[in-house]
Amino acid sequence: MKILLAPDSFKGSLSSKEVCNALEEGIKKVINAEIIPVPIADGGEGTVEALVMSAGGEIIDAYVTGPLGEKVKAFYGILNDGTAVIEMAASSGLYLIPEHMRNPLKTTTYGVGELIKLALERGCRKFIIGIGGSATNDGGAGMAQALGVRFLDINGNEISYGGGELNKIEKIDLSNIDKRIYDSEFIVASDVDNPLCGERGASAVYGPQKGATPEMVKILDENLKHFAQIVTKTTGKDYSNIPGAGAAGGLGFGLMAFLNAKLKPGIEIVMEIAKLEEKIKDCDLVVTGEGDTDFQTVFGKAPAGIAKLAKKYGKPVIILSGGLGKNYKKLYDIGVTAFFSIVNKPMSIEEAMRSAYSLIVDRMEDIMRTILVYPQD
Structure with missing residues (x-):
C-alpha cells in the first residue's frame, strides 16, 4: 500500500x-x-514548518518585536524557489502572551513587518503570510509601521502600538515606506471571511478570545472604522468589506491596503506548494x-x-x-x-x-x- x-x-x-x-x-x-x-497547515501555527518540509528550504530564527512590544525569538522560512513564508503567530501570536496579560488595545503586529523586512533584505520578492493565531487587533498598523508607514496624530506625532491608538490617526504618511514591497508579491493564507468591522468584524468575533471585554470590543471596532476611513482617504480604496479583511485582528486589511496582498484560503496554498x-x-x-x-x-x-x-x-x-x-x-x-x-x-x-x-x-x-x-x- x-x-x-x-x-x-x-x-x-x-x-x-x-x-x-x-x-x-x-x-x-x-x-x-x-x-x-x-x-x-492552513495559515496558522505550523505553516512555515509544513511548507519548508513539503517544498524544501530553510527556517531562519530572528529576534523581533513581540505583541506587547518586547523582543521575542521568532522565525520565518525561505523555500528553495526563494519564496518567503511567514507565520504572523511567530511574532504576534496569542500563545506568546500569558492569559492575564492579553489586551488587544495594546498588542501590535510590528514584528510581522520586521519579519517581512528581514526577508526582503535576503532578496525575497514573493511572500506567503499565514495569519492565524493572532493576539492583535490593530488592523495591521504595526506591520505597516515596521515597513516605514507613519501614522500621525493631530499634532503630527506618531501613534504608539495597539488597537487602542487607531482613533488618534489624522494622517497617514507613505513617503518612507519600504519601496521593495512594490516589486514584491504577497499572498495571505487565511481561513476566515470576516469583514473588518461590525457584528462579524475582527473585534466582535475574535476580540474576546484575545482578552477584550465587551467595552473594549466597542472601542476596538470604532477605532478600526476610523482607521479604515483614513486608509480609504489616503489610498483611494476601501478594503474594509473584502472577505478576510477582519482576519487576525484586521491584519488581512492592512496587508491588502499597504502591500497590495491577495487573500487566499491557506489550505489551497499549502496543497499547491x-x-x-x-x-x-x-x-x-x-x-x-x-x-x-x-x-x-x-x-x-x-x-x-x-x-x-x-x-x-x-x-x-x-x-x-x-x-x-x-x-x-x-x-x-x-x-x-x-x-x-x-x-x-x-x-x-x-x-x-x-x-x-x-x-x-x-x-x-x-x-x-x-x-x-x-x-x-
Missing part, C-alpha cells in the same frame, strides 16, 4: 510533522507500507486529521481541503482527530470515508493532549488492522 499522511497540527499538543510521525509509527506496527508524509494533487492521485489511502473535527471543518480547514481533493480521484480518506464534535458527519458529503477519535477511554482534554502522540499511534494501528481484514487489490 501507498499511504499519504496529510494531517494538520493538533493545536497545543503536536505539530503536523509530529502527527505524521505518530501515524507512520502506528501503520508500521501492522504493515510495511510506503508512507508519504506531507504535514499540512506541496503538489498534493499529484501525490493523492498516486496513493491508495489518505489519512488526515486535526485537534478537533466538527461541522466547521468544512469551512476552509485542512482536512476538508484534503477530502475534497481525494474525492476527485476516488481515494478513501480517514480523518483521525483529537475529538469529533457537533455534526462532524456532514463531512461525509465532501469525501470523507471514515472518522476516528484518538480518545480510547473517558479522559480530560488535558490528558488527551498530553498523551496525543501515543494515542495516535495506538488508534492508527487499530485502523490498519481493521483495513487489512479485507483483501487489498
Whole structure:
C-alpha cells in the first residue's frame, strides 16, 4: 500500500510533522507500507514548518518585536524557489502572551513587518503570510509601521502600538515606506471571511478570545472604522468589506491596503506548494486529521481541503482527530470515508493532549488492522 499522511497540527499538543510521525509509527506496527508524509497547515501555527518540509528550504530564527512590544525569538522560512513564508503567530501570536496579560488595545503586529523586512533584505520578492493565531487587533498598523508607514496624530506625532491608538490617526504618511514591497508579491493564507468591522468584524468575533471585554470590543471596532476611513482617504480604496479583511485582528486589511496582498484560503496554498494533487492521485489511502473535527471543518480547514481533493480521484480518506464534535458527519458529503477519535477511554482534554502522540499511534494501528481484514487489490 501507498499511504499519504496529510494531517494538520493538533493545536497545543503536536505539530503536523509530529502527527505524521505518530501515524507512520502506528501503520508500521501492522504493515510495511510506503508512507508519504506531507504535514499540512492552513495559515496558522505550523505553516512555515509544513511548507519548508513539503517544498524544501530553510527556517531562519530572528529576534523581533513581540505583541506587547518586547523582543521575542521568532522565525520565518525561505523555500528553495526563494519564496518567503511567514507565520504572523511567530511574532504576534496569542500563545506568546500569558492569559492575564492579553489586551488587544495594546498588542501590535510590528514584528510581522520586521519579519517581512528581514526577508526582503535576503532578496525575497514573493511572500506567503499565514495569519492565524493572532493576539492583535490593530488592523495591521504595526506591520505597516515596521515597513516605514507613519501614522500621525493631530499634532503630527506618531501613534504608539495597539488597537487602542487607531482613533488618534489624522494622517497617514507613505513617503518612507519600504519601496521593495512594490516589486514584491504577497499572498495571505487565511481561513476566515470576516469583514473588518461590525457584528462579524475582527473585534466582535475574535476580540474576546484575545482578552477584550465587551467595552473594549466597542472601542476596538470604532477605532478600526476610523482607521479604515483614513486608509480609504489616503489610498483611494476601501478594503474594509473584502472577505478576510477582519482576519487576525484586521491584519488581512492592512496587508491588502499597504502591500497590495491577495487573500487566499491557506489550505489551497499549502496543497499547491506541496503538489498534493499529484501525490493523492498516486496513493491508495489518505489519512488526515486535526485537534478537533466538527461541522466547521468544512469551512476552509485542512482536512476538508484534503477530502475534497481525494474525492476527485476516488481515494478513501480517514480523518483521525483529537475529538469529533457537533455534526462532524456532514463531512461525509465532501469525501470523507471514515472518522476516528484518538480518545480510547473517558479522559480530560488535558490528558488527551498530553498523551496525543501515543494515542495516535495506538488508534492508527487499530485502523490498519481493521483495513487489512479485507483483501487489498
